Amino acid sequence: MKLVQWVTIIVSVGILTGINYLLEENINPYVIRVVVNCGIGMILAMSLNLVNGCAGQFSLGHAGFMGVGAYTSAAITTVLALSPFFKTDMGVGCAIVIGGLAAALAGYLVGLPSLRLKGDYLAIVTLGFGEIIRIIFLNIEEVGGARGLPGIPPKANFFWVYLWVVITFVALLRLLRSSYGRAILSVRENEIAAESMGINVARYKVVAFVISSFFAGIAGGLFAHFQSFIDPNSFVFNKSVEAVIMVVIGGMGSLSGAILGGIIVTVLPELLRIFEQYRMVIFPLILIVLMLVRPMGLLGHKEIWELFRKKASS
């Protein structure tokens, strides 16, 4: 671990604490809510980006993994409530990590067989998985069934969510710059060429998928402990589509693009509220136009700082 990264983390945690303090003191709760939702969106987008953008696969069931994380962590802090520890900040933090691990396990189980297939099949299997997971939640009376699970300790505030945004960002950035990351990128660029270079394509796909599911589960856990209420309806197919849109808008394969996408997809519908029911028509229109005009997304494969670097050199 380089000194720079230590410093980055220390500084960002410090800044987060500061902002958190300021926010809770002065800012309109609605704005805080949107800002925190942005953070959850960012984690979701960055994690999906690893599969859809970097590994070149196509997952359409991200909401399912988010749901696994959300329900697992919420079950730990409410229904099971093994000890009062799970009502504290640290306990909730642990529960969220466990939720992430559960999602990663689910990702492994889904990914292992289906990632051996090519292309759209993963999309279909993950789509199916997302639906199955939702139906299972719907049928478990212990976690509320269709009524949902209320009373989840609302511990995930700005600080926690953005701490995870930083962790996700640093972890994924380091991953992509490692030999693992290079291997994952090579799978996207040309599977056959990668395979002939001795890269175990299926294995790297599964690695990417499991890590992606882990962070989706984290996003789910944060979502549950921020909303303090979840129901199966929170993890429908449209939610998965929303995550895909975030990645696509920002730019496939770009981490900073995913962050940008997370912000846009969360904030835009809020801004469009003045159009009432028409906003849900405007949103897909933007998506279509973007695909036609700038199919690589706003940032393309590049990171935001690379754009500036290029400008400076030219």
Add this chain to the structure above:
Amino acid sequence: MTTLSVKTVFRLGLMVGIFITLFNTGCVKKEGATSGASSNIASGNEILVGEYGSMTGSESTFGVSTHKGILMALDEVNKAGGVNGKKLVLKSYDDQGQAAEAVTIITKLISQDKVSLILGEVASSRSIAAGAIAQQYKIPMVSPSSTNPKVTQVGDYIFRVCFIDPFQGSVMARFAINNLKLKRAAVFRDIKADYSVGLANFFVEEYKKMGGEIVADVSYASGDMDFKSQLTSIKGKNPDVLFIPGYYTEVGLVARQARELGLKAVLLGGDGWDSEKLTEIGGDAVVGGYFSNHYSHEDQSPVVQNFVAQFKSRYGEIPSGLAAQGYDAAMVAVGAMKRASELSPKAFREAIAQTKNFQGVTGMITINEERNAVKPAVVLKVVGRQKFSYITTINP
């Protein structure tokens, strides 16, 4: 692959752990620091009322119906001079049938728009989720038609103007056994709707308690259109009555397919049946069925007749049960505002809690200790196209 060794992961985890403990001491959340309600006191010439509901998405029918009722109620009040000379202004947002959206927009209603009272939602799940926020900021919320008992347990600022599932479920069980004298029932519930599941559970409980037998208990999911397999299995059990506590959007199709399969059982249902679309979709198949409801639109009392006539002239359709509930929720809220000692959310809350014998479209409404409406249910019989005739009233 050195960069992702176990050691690195461990070190990263350790470091994060240290920082969390270090910095977390610095951001202790102050409990109860959120008293934004004080600024939501109505000033100027307007009182802001918030509404959230599913105006789009798969449950939009219910949100839109309720919205129509609320809108009509507020216009009526404004035409008659408003509350203490102040006009009521409705701020209404769409939650797309999503709990997370409901939570976001109720926060917006409270902290940005500064509404002093909130009306909504139909689905209990969203009322529970958003109700927690209303409770946190101490803004009274009146739900028109969330029937799950847990809704008002969220806190002392959450009310409802409808009866709750345990009562409604028992109404139809009692009706089936006492009035129809039928003791073999099959239940066909909508697993996707909390309303339907709750109603079915309480029906089963009461029906068994009264000596009836549940011969089949199967489910569908709202949005389905083919129910023949489930109905075939119900038919095999040969029940006397079939309880379908769903919404009219599916019940019409269920009834039609049940009759096509030759299922002869008497159909029973809850207030979700109340819409003119029920008989349009179901045709003759639903005729002869009974359902519990808040009121009968053929009730000759002037309140009901006036409401139905106005609704018809405004929207060109017979009001559904949800529209009537929306209207009543708004009217109970307005009644409380008029009685309140001052125009503040706190005073509104006190006044709503004291609502007694309020003559609403859906019956006499008295708010009890648990902040639920205590009112009788009526049982209606479907006698023809868009014709529901009154059979009996069952008291709590």
Add this chain to the structure above:
Amino acid sequence: MLQAFLQNIINGMAQGSVYALVALGYTMVYGVLQFINFAHSDIFMLGAFGGFFLAKWLSPFISNPLILLMAVVIGSMAFCVAVGLTIERIAYRPLRTAPRLNVLITAIGVSLFLENFGQIIFGADPQVFPSLISTHSLLEGEGLVLNNIQLTVVVVSVLLMLILHWIVRHTKLGIAMRAVSFDIEVANLMGIPTDTIILFTFTIGSSLAGAASILYGLSYPKIEPLLGMMIGLKAFVAAVFGGIGSIMGAAVGGIVLGLAESFTVYYVSSTFRDAIAFGILILILLFRPAGLFGTFRREKV
């Protein structure tokens, strides 16, 4: 017991035929362009509403129910074709050379647009599809129930599939379609007007969706702007199950899915009905990734 078994077969067949007809649209577009046309289910929805309004406007002028039905079916098919071609022209054609993922996302965008737009113009409340032909039972007294609409649905579906099969297998157009499906660039080099062939593929797929939507409206007379969502997903599952790209596969996949749902609901449990469809899908992908009738092409350098 036997009676219930047969009844379930009838129920499953009728339901499965509708899946199959919609599945054909998915499978044809996938076969030629290798992308999932998510908007197909919404073209189906628009077809149902098109038929609904046509029946409403035409019924005062045409008294013969059979002619009215034919007019509604043809009108709805024409409407679906118009919508399908417009979508292809505006949203898909400019992306012909773009990565497949982009086309897929555009398709999702179009689908969301149609659904949300449909909610605004058709309203939230479901509409009631007029019963153009009166329902009567065909098997009275046997303990089994089969009505004329169920029979019509099955017969019409089978008929349309046979016609389609003939077009693809035995006409010049079909050969061209298969060529484009095999390799679009080579087909282009061989002088096949690929754009025209793709338009034709969309024409067939959309017109089938139109026909299916009327059959659907007749059997389940409740239509709403979101009705395409679930049926689209199921039909898609059926297409993959049978082997996406294969017409036979879509037909068999649809029927098998209909039967499987019907039997699981009856013999196992009704709560997991939708999970069953997707569970079957995952299983078949694991053991036979190309589906029942598909051929799995291994990619080479």
